[in-house]
Amino acid sequence: MCDSGAVTIFLSDEFIHNLIEFRREGDEKEPQRSRPRVLVVDDQKLVADTVGEILEAAGFDVVTAYSGHTALEEANGFRPDVLLSDVLMPRMNGVELAIAIQKMHPAARILLFSGQAGISEIMLEAQKQGHEFELIAKPIHPAKLIEHLKKK
């Protein structure tokens, strides 16, 4: 990523042309554009695994992680379209993760998945910083979750 305003890079036309070609090829190489990539994060392993399995069967490409840090590592290579993450997690909470993912992949949709169907300090803090994340309450029926993900 370029830090805008810091460095000016002169690129030759050839270089740019090659870059675009490379990107296009990369796109064509991708098998199904229609299989959205979902990064499922929850420190409760059972929740993450079952959700992951359900979403895979429903036509999503899923990677599960059990902590914010692992999720970020995975996100690098995986480039998720959707982040579906628990909020209350040790060390790095769901909001911190969401903010980080949004920086990495601004186009990614963020869905926070909470067992505490209401307020937490964490969410309010995020709001104050101008972040608006969708919130889904646990427990949710799988069919409804799938529907929600497929919308928008």
Added chain:
Amino acid sequence: MPLHHGRSRTAHKMGRRAAKTQFDPRLHFAPIVEFSEDPIISQDLDRRIVSWNSAATHVFGYEAEEMMGQPILPTVPPDLHQEHEDFHTRLSAGERIDQHETVRVRKSGESFIAAVTIFPVTNDTGQIIGATWIVRDISYRKKSDETRFRLAAIVDSADDAIVSKDLNGIVKSWNEGARRMFGYTADEMVGQSILRIIPEELYYEEEEILRKLRAGERVDHYETTRRKKNGETIEVSVTISPIKDEKSRVIGASKIARDISDRKRIERLLVQSEKLAATGRMAAALAHEINNPLESVINLVFLARQDTQAKGKAHTYLLTAEEELERVSHIARQALGYYRDTGAPIEVYLHALIENVLTVYNSKIVSAGISVNARFNDLQKIVVSRGEMLQVLSNVIANAVDAMQAAGGVLHISTRNLISSAGDGIQIIIRDSGTGISSDHLPKVFDPFFTTKGNLGTGIGLWVAKQLVDARGGQISIASSSEKEKSGTTVTIFLPFAVPARQAEERPE
């Protein structure tokens, strides 16, 4: 011994002895006058003092020598000289003057209130030769009377009930405050036992109080219940003090009772709200613990079902399991999840939210035979927290559906813009033709934990709805009838367009 007629020898001897010592009562009078506690003054026809006892010296300050032969007038204040003349006129006519209240002056110049008794003195032939005055200094009595009257007035005008009783619990005095508090007049209570205003189950208290009193102890701010004339009970704080005589023996008690029902009511409300807050905190803690495993189980059952044969037993069981889990989830969400949704307020069409809720309840509505009549005229979007309003609408519509569970009915929902004194906004009316709410339940519907649905109700649906609507600056009200043929409930919600400033700074519990 020879017998004498009429007298024995002893009697004879006594008679002779008596003749020698002539009984002169006047010899006894002198000390009586001299040692009397009241001033006794005698005057002759010229109104000159002929006798002046030591009490007169004590009260007036003049020595006997000073006063003998002098007129009595100096002891009379100038403005009462006429009265003095009148006395003499009456005395000359042979009249007595009894306990007349007047004013006298001491040698020091100090005047004092006195009660005078004056009578003419006559000689053997009945001629008036003078007069005798008994002048009683009653200034002290007057002062203590005044004090007593003032205290009585204070007792009577006090707001609190002030009652005195003897050691047998018999009421001796009953003030106006006691009449107002208990309903009994003084006539009805004086001479009666204090037990009249004590509920039977608390009689033992009276014994305990009397025991303490006999030991000379005070009872301070004792909170208890008493009974009024009309049978109602009243909560009071009582202070009881022993009444002692001049020898410090306890002869009775005075009780001051203060009505504390208001304070008690506020205390109970505080306790209740503290309980609610504690429950809320507990619910928040529980929510997380319950919702996660629930999520997992729902997922597992779902996955398992996908793996079974569509018509097999396992499939059916798992389907049922899924339904039950949905029920548990619903309860968990309602009972534990009534905290505010952090969803930031956004602009929505309320009718869209209503349609949302109707979709959720669609199967219930259809199976109960309820027809929905919706008229949406809310032409403007309104800023609300989506999650919160969904909760409100869901709770109200769920109640409407439940009310029509048995016999079906019509669910009318309407929305429209409303211009009101509380500001412009949107009004939602949700009306059902269900069983209705009885008039004695109706005032309590917004109370937490109040439900008419027995074990199936959590009692917090409407309470939560009201909390959320109020916080949004809106109003929610309910009207209902449980009369046959006309039964039904109407819930009206008004949400102003303007968002209250407080909402921006709402802190979580």
